[in-house]
Amino acid sequence: xxxxxxxxxxxxxxxxxxxxxxxxxxxxxxxxxxxxxxxxxxxxxxxxxxxxxxxxxxxxxxxxxxxxxxxxxxxxxxxxxxxxxxxxxxxxxxxxxxx
Amino acid sequence: xxxxxxxxxxxxxxxxxxxxxxxxxxxxxxxxxxxxxxxxxxxxxxxxxxxxxxxxxxxxxxxxxxxxxxxxxxxxxxxxxxxxxxxxxxxxxxxxxxxxxxxxxxxxxxxxxxxxxxxxxxxxxxxxxxxxxxxxxx
Numbered sequence: 001x002x003x004x005x006x007x008x009x010x011x012x013x014x015x016x017x018x019x020x021x022x023x024x025x026x027x028x029x030x031x032x033x034x035x036x037x038x039x040x041x042x043x044x045x046x047x048x049x050x051x052x053x054x055x056x057x058x059x060x061x062x063x064x065x066x067x068x069x070x071x072x073x074x075x076x077x078x079x080x081x082x083x084x085x086x087x088x089x090x091x092x093x094x095x096x097x098x099x
Numbered sequence: 100x101x102x103x104x105x106x107x108x109x110x111x112x113x114x115x116x117x118x119x120x121x122x123x124x125x126x127x128x129x130x131x132x133x134x135x136x137x138x139x140x141x142x143x144x145x146x147x148x149x150x151x152x153x154x155x156x157x158x159x160x161x162x163x164x165x166x167x168x169x170x171x172x173x174x175x176x177x178x179x180x181x182x183x184x185x186x187x188x189x190x191x192x193x194x195x196x197x198x199x200x201x202x203x204x205x206x207x208x209x210x211x212x213x214x215x216x217x218x219x220x221x222x223x224x225x226x227x228x229x230x231x232x233x234x235x236x237x
Contacts, residue, residue, distance in 0.1 A: 003178055003180050010175060011120075011174070013174075014174045014229050015120070018170060018231050019231065025112075027110060029103070036120075083106045086110070087109050087110060088110070088111070090111055090112060090115060091116070092115065092116050093111055093117045093118070094118040094120060095103070095119045095121070097121050098103065099100050099103065099153035
Protein backbone atom coordinates (compact mmCIF):
# COMPACT_ATOMS: atom_id res chain seq x y z
CA UNK A 1 0.00 0.00 0.00
CA UNK A 2 1.25 3.46 -0.81
CA UNK A 3 0.09 7.00 -1.30
CA UNK A 4 2.43 9.29 -3.20
CA UNK A 5 1.80 12.99 -2.98
CA UNK A 6 2.62 15.07 -6.04
CA UNK A 7 4.67 12.46 -7.93
CA UNK A 8 5.23 14.83 -10.86
CA UNK A 9 6.39 17.64 -8.55
CA UNK A 10 3.97 20.34 -9.70
CA UNK A 11 3.97 21.72 -6.17
CA UNK A 12 7.72 22.10 -5.95
CA UNK A 13 7.88 23.62 -9.44
CA UNK A 14 5.31 26.24 -8.40
CA UNK A 15 7.25 26.99 -5.19
CA UNK A 16 10.54 27.27 -7.05
CA UNK A 17 9.00 29.64 -9.58
CA UNK A 18 7.41 32.00 -7.11
CA UNK A 19 10.60 33.27 -5.42
CA UNK A 20 14.37 32.83 -5.11
CA UNK A 21 15.08 30.67 -2.06
CA UNK A 22 18.87 30.56 -2.32
CA UNK A 23 20.60 31.77 0.86
CA UNK A 24 17.33 32.77 2.51
CA UNK A 25 16.24 32.22 6.10
CA UNK A 26 12.95 30.34 5.94
CA UNK A 27 10.30 29.68 8.56
CA UNK A 28 7.91 26.88 7.63
CA UNK A 29 4.69 26.88 9.60
CA UNK A 30 2.82 23.57 9.70
CA UNK A 31 5.62 21.33 8.46
CA UNK A 32 3.92 18.07 9.47
CA UNK A 33 6.33 15.16 8.95
CA UNK A 34 8.70 17.33 6.92
CA UNK A 35 7.62 16.23 3.44
CA UNK A 36 7.67 19.75 2.03
CA UNK A 37 10.62 20.86 4.17
CA UNK A 38 12.93 18.38 2.48
CA UNK A 39 11.73 19.56 -0.92
CA UNK A 40 12.38 23.20 0.01
CA UNK A 41 15.87 22.28 1.25
CA UNK A 42 16.83 21.42 -2.32
CA UNK A 43 16.54 25.13 -3.18
CA UNK A 44 19.56 25.82 -0.93
CA UNK A 45 18.15 28.24 1.62
CA UNK A 46 20.60 29.23 4.36
CA UNK A 47 18.38 27.81 7.10
CA UNK A 48 14.88 26.38 7.53
CA UNK A 49 13.16 26.44 10.90
CA UNK A 50 10.09 24.26 10.55
CA UNK A 51 7.44 23.74 13.16
CA UNK A 52 4.19 21.94 13.72
CA UNK A 53 1.89 21.64 16.74
CA UNK A 54 1.91 17.82 16.62
CA UNK A 55 4.90 16.39 18.57
CA UNK A 56 4.49 12.98 16.87
CA UNK A 57 4.90 14.52 13.43
CA UNK A 58 7.93 16.49 14.60
CA UNK A 59 9.50 13.26 15.93
CA UNK A 60 8.91 11.65 12.52
CA UNK A 61 10.35 14.67 10.72
CA UNK A 62 13.49 14.59 12.91
CA UNK A 63 13.87 10.85 12.34
CA UNK A 64 13.65 11.30 8.57
CA UNK A 65 16.06 14.23 8.42
CA UNK A 66 19.01 13.28 6.20
CA UNK A 67 22.47 13.82 7.62
CA UNK A 68 23.31 16.34 4.88
CA UNK A 69 20.56 18.69 6.09
CA UNK A 70 21.38 18.56 9.79
CA UNK A 71 22.40 22.06 10.81
CA UNK A 72 20.40 23.59 7.97
CA UNK A 73 16.96 22.30 8.99
CA UNK A 74 15.62 22.58 12.52
CA UNK A 75 12.28 21.04 13.53
CA UNK A 76 10.36 22.37 16.51
CA UNK A 77 6.98 21.88 18.15
CA UNK A 78 4.98 25.09 17.95
CA UNK A 79 1.94 26.80 16.55
CA UNK A 80 1.28 29.57 14.08
CA UNK A 81 -0.28 31.98 16.53
CA UNK A 82 2.67 32.08 18.94
CA UNK A 83 5.87 31.95 16.95
CA UNK A 84 8.67 31.91 19.47
CA UNK A 85 11.07 33.87 17.28
CA UNK A 86 12.52 37.36 17.42
CA UNK A 87 11.10 40.04 15.11
CA UNK A 88 12.56 40.67 11.63
CA UNK A 89 14.38 37.33 11.43
CA UNK A 90 13.16 35.57 8.28
CA UNK A 91 13.24 36.33 4.56
CA UNK A 92 10.43 33.88 3.84
CA UNK A 93 7.60 32.52 5.95
CA UNK A 94 5.67 29.68 4.35
CA UNK A 95 2.30 28.51 5.62
CA UNK A 96 1.88 25.00 4.30
CA UNK A 97 -1.75 23.99 4.56
CA UNK A 98 -2.10 26.05 7.75
CA UNK A 99 -4.67 28.80 7.19
CA UNK B 100 -6.02 33.05 11.33
CA UNK B 101 -5.47 36.82 11.37
CA UNK B 102 -3.31 36.34 14.48
CA UNK B 103 -1.14 33.79 12.64
CA UNK B 104 -0.71 36.19 9.72
CA UNK B 105 0.19 39.02 12.13
CA UNK B 106 2.80 36.77 13.78
CA UNK B 107 4.27 36.01 10.36
CA UNK B 108 4.48 39.73 9.62
CA UNK B 109 6.29 40.30 12.95
CA UNK B 110 9.03 37.71 12.33
CA UNK B 111 9.59 38.65 8.69
CA UNK B 112 12.50 40.91 7.78
CA UNK B 113 11.65 44.19 6.06
CA UNK B 114 10.52 43.34 2.51
CA UNK B 115 10.20 39.67 3.48
CA UNK B 116 7.60 37.44 1.89
CA UNK B 117 4.82 35.23 3.16
CA UNK B 118 3.83 32.24 1.04
CA UNK B 119 0.40 30.81 1.65
CA UNK B 120 0.09 27.31 0.18
CA UNK B 121 -3.19 25.42 0.48
CA UNK B 122 -6.03 23.79 -1.38
CA UNK B 123 -8.34 26.02 -3.36
CA UNK B 124 -12.00 25.94 -2.35
CA UNK B 125 -12.88 23.53 -5.12
CA UNK B 126 -14.01 19.92 -4.77
CA UNK B 127 -11.28 17.35 -5.42
CA UNK B 128 -11.78 14.71 -8.08
CA UNK B 129 -11.02 11.00 -7.89
CA UNK B 130 -9.97 9.21 -11.04
CA UNK B 131 -7.92 6.43 -12.55
CA UNK B 132 -4.56 6.67 -14.28
CA UNK B 133 -1.81 9.25 -14.00
CA UNK B 134 -0.98 12.62 -15.50
CA UNK B 135 -2.51 13.06 -18.97
CA UNK B 136 -4.01 9.58 -18.91
CA UNK B 137 -6.00 10.39 -15.80
CA UNK B 138 -9.78 9.87 -16.19
CA UNK B 139 -12.35 11.34 -13.84
CA UNK B 140 -14.48 8.86 -11.89
CA UNK B 141 -16.22 11.08 -9.33
CA UNK B 142 -16.12 14.43 -7.58
CA UNK B 143 -15.79 14.65 -3.80
CA UNK B 144 -18.08 16.72 -1.58
CA UNK B 145 -16.10 18.91 0.77
CA UNK B 146 -16.78 21.65 3.28
CA UNK B 147 -15.00 24.91 2.45
CA UNK B 148 -15.88 26.94 5.54
CA UNK B 149 -12.25 27.00 6.73
CA UNK B 150 -10.94 27.93 3.27
CA UNK B 151 -13.40 30.78 2.97
CA UNK B 152 -12.44 32.01 6.46
CA UNK B 153 -8.74 31.82 5.50
CA UNK B 154 -9.35 33.85 2.34
CA UNK B 155 -11.16 36.45 4.43
CA UNK B 156 -8.24 36.59 6.90
CA UNK B 157 -5.78 37.18 4.04
CA UNK B 158 -7.99 39.94 2.62
CA UNK B 159 -8.17 41.54 6.06
CA UNK B 160 -4.39 41.75 6.57
CA UNK B 161 -3.97 43.14 3.06
CA UNK B 162 -6.71 45.70 3.74
CA UNK B 163 -5.04 46.63 7.05
CA UNK B 164 -1.77 47.27 5.21
CA UNK B 165 0.34 44.50 6.80
CA UNK B 166 0.98 42.80 3.45
CA UNK B 167 0.48 43.41 -0.22
CA UNK B 168 -0.34 40.56 -2.55
CA UNK B 169 2.22 40.14 -5.36
CA UNK B 170 1.18 36.96 -7.08
CA UNK B 171 -1.20 34.05 -7.11
CA UNK B 172 -0.46 30.73 -8.80
CA UNK B 173 -2.80 27.78 -9.19
CA UNK B 174 -1.83 24.23 -10.06
CA UNK B 175 -3.16 20.69 -9.82
CA UNK B 176 -1.83 18.43 -7.11
CA UNK B 177 -2.23 14.65 -7.44
CA UNK B 178 -2.26 12.06 -4.68
CA UNK B 179 -1.52 8.77 -6.37
CA UNK B 180 -2.56 5.55 -4.66
CA UNK B 181 -1.68 1.95 -5.37
CA UNK B 182 -4.75 0.28 -3.90
CA UNK B 183 -8.38 0.77 -2.94
CA UNK B 184 -7.31 0.43 0.70
CA UNK B 185 -5.19 3.55 0.26
CA UNK B 186 -8.19 5.39 -1.12
CA UNK B 187 -10.37 4.16 1.75
CA UNK B 188 -7.85 5.32 4.34
CA UNK B 189 -7.57 8.71 2.68
CA UNK B 190 -11.32 9.21 2.31
CA UNK B 191 -11.87 8.24 5.96
CA UNK B 192 -10.08 11.43 6.97
CA UNK B 193 -12.98 13.35 5.44
CA UNK B 194 -15.66 11.55 7.45
CA UNK B 195 -16.98 14.09 9.90
CA UNK B 196 -20.39 15.01 11.26
CA UNK B 197 -20.54 17.89 8.81
CA UNK B 198 -19.62 15.92 5.69
CA UNK B 199 -21.45 13.13 3.90
CA UNK B 200 -19.70 9.76 3.64
CA UNK B 201 -17.71 9.12 0.49
CA UNK B 202 -18.68 5.43 0.34
CA UNK B 203 -20.43 6.08 -2.97
CA UNK B 204 -17.18 7.43 -4.44
CA UNK B 205 -15.18 4.48 -3.13
CA UNK B 206 -17.67 2.07 -4.74
CA UNK B 207 -17.62 3.97 -8.02
CA UNK B 208 -13.81 3.83 -8.13
CA UNK B 209 -13.92 0.13 -7.22
CA UNK B 210 -16.27 -0.60 -10.14
CA UNK B 211 -14.20 1.47 -12.57
CA UNK B 212 -11.01 -0.26 -11.41
CA UNK B 213 -12.47 -3.72 -12.10
CA UNK B 214 -12.59 -2.83 -15.80
CA UNK B 215 -8.93 -1.77 -15.87
CA UNK B 216 -5.80 -3.85 -16.07
CA UNK B 217 -3.73 -4.67 -12.99
CA UNK B 218 -1.47 -1.91 -11.79
CA UNK B 219 -3.79 0.94 -12.70
CA UNK B 220 -3.29 3.73 -10.19
CA UNK B 221 -5.97 5.68 -8.37
CA UNK B 222 -5.35 9.42 -8.29
CA UNK B 223 -7.16 12.19 -6.45
CA UNK B 224 -6.60 15.53 -8.15
CA UNK B 225 -7.13 18.86 -6.42
CA UNK B 226 -6.51 22.48 -7.28
CA UNK B 227 -3.87 24.18 -5.16
CA UNK B 228 -3.38 27.88 -4.59
CA UNK B 229 -0.01 29.49 -3.92
CA UNK B 230 -0.18 33.11 -2.85
CA UNK B 231 2.79 35.44 -2.35
CA UNK B 232 2.33 38.34 0.07
CA UNK B 233 5.05 40.91 0.73
CA UNK B 234 5.51 42.53 4.12
CA UNK B 235 4.64 46.22 4.02
CA UNK B 236 6.85 48.57 6.01
CA UNK B 237 5.29 51.36 8.03
